[in-house]
Amino acid sequence: QSLWPQAPIQESLLSLSEEDANRQAVESFRVLMQFMGDQSKPRGKDEMELLYDLLRLCREKENLRDEIYCQVIKQVTEHPQPEHCARGWNFLSLLTGFFPPSATLMPYVTKFLQDLGPSQELAQSSQEHLQRTVKYGGRLRLPSPGETQKGQGVRSLLIHLPGGMDYKTNIRTFTVAVEVLEEVCQQMGITDPQEVQEFALFLIKKEGELVRPLWPHEYLNSVMDQDISLHSRRLSWETPLHFDNPTYITTHYLQVLRDYLQGKLLVSPKAGARLARLAALQHRSKAQEDHLLCPRRDLQTYLPKPVQSQVNMSAIRNLTDQELRQLPVCSPQEAQISFLEAVSQLPLFGYTVYVVLRVSQLALPGPSLLGLNRQHLILMDPYSQKRCHSIALKDLHRLHLLSPLESKGPPGLELNYGSAESPQTIWFELPKAQELKDTIAFLLDSSLVPN
Structure with a gap:
């Protein structure tokens, strides 16, 4: 029957x-x-x-x-x-x-x-x-x-990589973030699951109205709409860098370069030789004929924004031209590798860096830099380049978003941490408080599965 x-x-x-x-x-x-x-x-x-x-x-x-x-x-x-x-x-x-x-x-x-x-x-x-x-x-x-609808189960998706590079893929009704991330990593020659976990897809709504990392098991079709774009970036740097794939080299170079030029990797204006070497390597990384001289118009674009007004441009130019003459002949990608190796020695390399305007309990002369990785959160004074504070992520108990202290001012983020015997509280005032909160939560436990 x-x-x-x-x-x-x-x-x-x-x-x-x-x-x-x-x-x-x-x-x-x-x-x-x-x-x-x-x-x-x-x-x-x-x-x-x-x-x-x-x-x-x-x-x-x-x-x-x-x-x-x-x-x-x-x-x-x-x-x-x-x-x-x-x-x-x-x-x-x-x-x-x-x-x-x-x-x-x-x-x-x-x-x-x-x-x-x-x-x-x-x-x-x-x-x-x-x-x-x-x-x-x-x-x-x-x-x-x-x-x-029939035949509509597949849609095209653009993943934005550092430096304006894009990767195009297709997703289906039940595609999750980690699958696309693995695909992007494969393009960079990354197959080790441990290293894949060091990357994240960031969701950006409109012009940065919302920025947050996607959880690995988040369904992409549940978050995508017209105002959303997805960006891939490296979030942890525990696996040693390996330069065996052209896409890997370029994407890492462009991500690190952006942080360097924004002043997030801490280079002293007095470190003229280091600034000159990094400027020379940027110049060499461009496919151009004249590698021996750096035009004045280009030099400023090779320096971190915070130090541009604090250095003697003429002296830096002379040092940069000297570096260019001494550098061995190399391809643009070899110059990018040398740049990454040089920048990896800077204090905040390997951290996701946020600019903090005010901090409770700490008297700092101006905006400070907050570095975040999987192990801890550190606060650096950009003027003295000294570490002011450090919190192990495993010691965090609670994250709480605070309303702006002043009208039209930035929001804050309050952190509760420490032992039961000695509980501690600190708050930071920064424009990207929500993004920092979401990123800390992501690093603490990326196995959570919101939908």
Whole structure:
């Protein structure tokens, strides 16, 4: 006897203790039949609305998920009409990517999909989606109408790399951040999982209105909209640098160069020889004919912004030209490698750096620099280049965003840390307080899985 019924069920397929749940189960089966075309659709409702009704019910009523799994499996088993059956499979393919069945039902659903996988393409994709749901937690935000339309399951995505480089890829309904990150890392020749974890995709909304790292298991289609762009950058620098891939070299050079020129890596205006060498290496990294002289118009662009007004430009130019004459002949990429090796000796290399305007408890002469890595957070005085404060991330207990102290002023971030016997509190006033809070949380526990 065929499992496929020609009429709606009168009671739930599973034993449901609550009368309301049983009524909802009967109604969900009717909606499923209407979506598949086995019953006429209600007036004013199309397929997409019926599909959303089913997915919404699964999201809101966890106790009905097993029931709906059983209903759709029943409907696609020996269904006599291929077109209607295909709609049922399309729903099952989505269902497995959003909500897992219970531990009790999981083996039966898995076996059903495995048995049909070789002959039924959608059974195979449903099985893959279910495996991903188990691994990544399932996507909670329902899809946009465009995602669920036939042939619209794949969309193009642009990942912005440091220095204006871009990487184009395709994502599907259930693609998560870590998969795209692994793909970007492969382009740089990075295959070690430990090193991949040192990179992050940052979500930027509009013109920096919101900047935060994406959690590895975050579903990309749940966060992408017209105002969002994604940027890849290295967040940790524990793995030794290796210069065996051209894309790796260039992306690292451009990320570090940006931080250096913004003054986030701390070079003293008095360190003329170091400034000159780094300027010479930047000049050599450009594919140009004249490598022996640095034009005055270019020199200023090679110096960190904070020191440009504090150095003798004529003396720096002479030192830079001297460096250029002494440097051995090398390719632009060899110059980039030398630049990275030289900059790696600077105090804040390997940190994500934020400019802090004020700090509680500490009397500093002006804005200070806050460096963040996986181990700790440090505060540096850019004038004396001395470390003023350090907090181990493992000692942090709470992060709290503070409202601006003054009208139109920057927000603050309060940190509670230390032992139970000696609790400590410190706050920082900085424009990127929310970004700092999100990045600290990401570094503390990137295994969390928000959707």
